[in-house]
Amino acid sequence: MGRTAYDYLLVKIDDPNLTDYQVLNLLRILYQMKYHDIEQFINKLCFLSQDTRINVRSTASFLIICLFRLKKEFKELYIPLDSETIIKLLHNSLAMDLHQTVREQVESFIESI
Numbered sequence: 001m002g003r004t005a006y007d008y009l010l011v012k013i014d015d016p017n018l019t020d021y022q023v024l025n026l027l028r029i030l031y032q033m034k035y036h037d038i039e040q041f042i043n044k045l046c047f048l049s050q051d052t053r054i055n056v057r058s059t060a061s062f063l064i065i066c067l068f069r070l071k072k073e074f075k076e077l078y079i080p081l082d083s084e085t086i087i088k089l090l091h092n093s094l095a096m097d098l099h100q101t102v103r104e105q106v107e108s109f110i111e112s113i
Contacts, residue, residue: 006036010044020055023048027059031066039080042067046085049093058102061093065109083113 012018013026027048034041045067048060068086071079090106098106 002033003036006030006033009033010037010040013044013048020053023053023056024059027056027063031063034067038078042080046089049089050096052096054097054099057093057096058099061090061098061106062102064089065105068109087113 009026009030013023013030018026027045030041030044042064045060045064048056049064051057051060064081064086067079068081068083070077071081087110090110094103094106097103
């Protein structure tokens with residue numbers, strides 16, 4: 001179903017009736033499908049990295065790091081992320097609190113840039 005399914009899931013993720021677990025699953029699915037519209041997905045990740053729910057915020061922050069690492073490793077991929085924006089978002093996420101393992105990943109990532 002490709003693009004049609006991607007568009008549906010991208011809209012569905014904003015449904016306030018979804019549980020944290022459902023949002024996390026949608027984020028993981030969208031991450032796998034990200035190249036249908038990478039800019040739209042990155043915008044959604046950036047927004048969710050500032051979410052009030054620690055589970056959602058932690059997962060989105062981790063996926064941002066994953067995408068940035070992909071961008072650095074595979075220069076031929078179009079992944080529109082810049083380090084300045086990411087660092088600001090991740091600092092905000094840290095200030096809001098993250099799960100311990102993600103916090104460690106974020107802190108290590110920020111130090112490495």
